[in-house]
Amino acid sequence: MYELIVIGGGPGGCAAALRAAQGGLSVALFEPRQVGGTCLNRGCVPTKALLHGAGPGCDWPALAAEVERVVSTLRAGQEKQLRAAGVELIPYRAVVTGPHTVEAGGAAYEAAHILVAAGSEPALPPIPGLDTPGVVTSDGLLSDLRPLDRLAIIGGGVIGVELACVWAAAGARVTILEAAPRLLPTLERELGQSLAAQLRQDGVEVFTGAGVTGVAPGPAVAFTHRGEAYRLEADAVLVATGRRPATGGLFAGDLLPELERGFLRVDGQFRTSIPSLYAIGDAIGGAMLAHKAEAEGRFVADLLLGRTPLRGVAPIPACVYTSPELAQVGLTADEARARGIPCAAGKCVLGGNARTLIEGGKRGFVKLVFHRESRALLGAQLCCYRATDLISELALAVTLELTAEQLLRPVRPHPTFGEAISEAVEAAFPLS
Numbered sequence: 001m002y003e004l005i006v007i008g009g010g011p012g013g014c015a016a017a018l019r020a021a022q023g024g025l026s027v028a029l030f031e032p033r034q035v036g037g038t039c040l041n042r043g044c045v046p047t048k049a050l051l052h053g054a055g056p057g058c059d060w061p062a063l064a065a066e067v068e069r070v071v072s073t074l075r076a077g078q079e080k081q082l083r084a085a086g087v088e089l090i091p092y093r094a095v096v097t098g099p100h101t102v103e104a105g106g107a108a109y110e111a112a113h114i115l116v117a118a119g120s121e122p123a124l125p126p127i128p129g130l131d132t133p134g135v136v137t138s139d140g141l142l143s144d145l146r147p148l149d150r151l152a153i154i155g156g157g158v159i160g161v162e163l164a165c166v167w168a169a170a171g172a173r174v175t176i177l178e179a180a181p182r183l184l185p186t187l188e189r190e191l192g193q194s195l196a197a198q199l200r201q202d203g204v205e206v207f208t209g210a211g212v213t214g215v216a217p218g219p220a221v222a223f224t225h226r227g228e229a230y231r232l233e234a235d236a237v238l239v240a241t242g243r244r245p246a247t248g249g250l251f252a253g254d255l256l257p258e259l260e261r262g263f264l265r266v267d268g269q270f271r272t273s274i275p276s277l278y279a280i281g282d283a284i285g286g287a288m289l290a291h292k293a294e295a296e297g298r299f300v301a302d303l304l305l306g307r308t309p310l311r312g313v314a315p316i317p318a319c320v321y322t323s324p325e326l327a328q329v330g331l332t333a334d335e336a337r338a339r340g341i342p343c344a345a346g347k348c349v350l351g352g353n354a355r356t357l358i359e360g361g362k363r364g365f366v367k368l369v370f371h372r373e374s375r376a377l378l379g380a381q382l383c384c385y386r387a388t389d390l391i392s393e394l395a396l397a398v399t400l401e402l403t404a405e406q407l408l409r410p411v412r413p414h415p416t417f418g419e420a421i422s423e424a425v426e427a428a429f430p431l432s
């Protein structure tokens with residue numbers, strides 16, 4: 001009998017298992033694939049290593065070896081840390097058979113609490129021909145790293161644009177087919193629009209409002225755009241149209257917690273409709289991000305340890321590691337207005353930022369959204385170099401509800417990208 005069984009060794013499950021074990025609970029972690037989950041093995045880490053390493057004349061075998069070195073180093077470290085904390089790693093797929101019981105590898109296990117952190121898997125849209133040879137999801141593309149002359153991408157979301165940048169940097173002709181009117185439709189409007197302009201300048205073809213009608217052998221993608229029909233031949237077709245929860249077959253018999261579109265429904269403390277069963281990460285939906293899963297895992301571990309959870313409910317920053325990078329946290333001006341919140345927005349365009357010009361001068365901006373009366377920071381949207389690092393300062397400010405005056409108190413060093421934050425605050429509340 002364990003105090004906690006964790007199902008899934010991704011960032012959510014590992015964070016929960018580690019913290020619970022460090023706090024003194026007996027913990028078993030079930031993971032039939034590799035520790036690290038999607039993030040470490042098929043997601044965040046390999047894609048960022050590729051974005052860092054891909055370039056003209058790319059040596060693909062060397063790049064693939066470097067990606068594997070990074071991933072396996074991190075995985076070994078993570079496994080060591082879990083074992084050192086006393087987590088029992090069980091390499092089988094688990095099925096929940098009761099409120100306190102799990103079956104895996106032909107054996108039964110029992111625990112006071114069960115945490116489902118089973119993550120997600122690629123979701124395929126109902127487009128005819130997706131079983132054509134050469135059509136892959138991110139899992140397939142990342143497991144067979146090789147040069148491509150022509151890459152067609154269905155879906156201009158986060159996976160689509162990041163992997164477009166990898167193969168475009170290595171010299172491939174990349175085409176993105178996005179159904180929505182802009183790239184990255186879940187992010188603030190100008191972020192997707194600016195990225196599309198930059199990608200086009202870098203030679204990537206971008207069709208927004210595209211209607212993909214099918215994939216034929218070749219592979220060749222048939223699509224419509226502004227009333228015209230097109231046929232696009234490629235060496236590979238990446239389908240990156242979102243992910244779905246990996247909750248299929250997770251529960252046995254009559255035991256089924258409440259689901260919503262396949263995602264486990266949880267309350268504010270990540271409890272499912274079965275009191276001893278918690279769920280976190282991609283399996284519960286919302287932002288499908290590693291740091292969200294990890295924060296939620298720590299939150300549940302703290303709850304079970306009887307501690308007040310520190311993290312897990314703060315606004316979750318979203319980052320896109322393209323060039324330039326994009327990042328956002330909290331509310332956009334449109335979202336604030338739609339909620340009837342009086343807001344003041346300030347924007348600093350980086351054309352006059354010294355560090356931006358020194359490092360190559362790609363288009364960029366920092367936008368900040370404040371409550372007009374309290375002057376508390378509500379949200380931030382960044383399109384610039386190092387946006388994915390700069391956003392942490394702004395996530396802190398949104399979380400702590402810092403005001404414009406408080407944001408202006410620190411002296412920011414020169415020449416840095418961070419100077420744009422001071423300028424954007426001043427633009428929101430001009431002196432006259």
Ligand SMILES: Cc1cc2nc3c(=O)[nH]c(=O)nc-3n(C[C@H](O)[C@H](O)[C@H](O)COP(=O)(O)OP(=O)(O)OC[C@H]3O[C@@H](n4cnc5c(N)ncnc54)[C@H](O)[C@@H]3O)c2cc1C
Nearest residue numbers: 008010011012037038039043044094119281282288289290
């Ligand atoms: C290409 C790509 C790039 C990404 N880049 C980023 C990024 O840069 N930043 C970011 O924040 N997020 C990124 N993500 C998203 C991120 O990977 C996920 O949000 C994150 O991994 C979710 O963590 P999780 O712990 O909920 O689930 P997962 O990481 O999916 O882990 C779930 C684990 O559960 C295991 N499992 C499933 N069912 C069972 C079962 N029945 N029994 C036992 N084990 C089971 C699976 O094998 C898996 O290892 C990316 C995703 C992809 C696909």
Ligand SMILES: NC(=O)c1ccc[n+]([C@@H]2O[C@H](COP(=O)([O-])OP(=O)(O)OC[C@H]3O[C@@H](n4cnc5c(N)ncnc54)[C@H](O)[C@@H]3O)[C@@H](O)[C@H]2O)c1
Nearest residue numbers: 125155156157158159160178179180240241242288319320
């Ligand atoms: N940097 C990061 O944090 C990062 C990187 C990669 C992935 N992720 C996570 O992984 C998840 C999955 O990424 P994703 O890019 O697959 O999903 P996504 O939801 O970000 O984007 C999917 C895109 O596909 C489009 N689409 C859907 N059906 C289509 C169709 N039939 N034809 C053309 N376009 C279509 C959607 O409009 C959307 O823009 C995301 O939720 C994201 O949070 C995060």
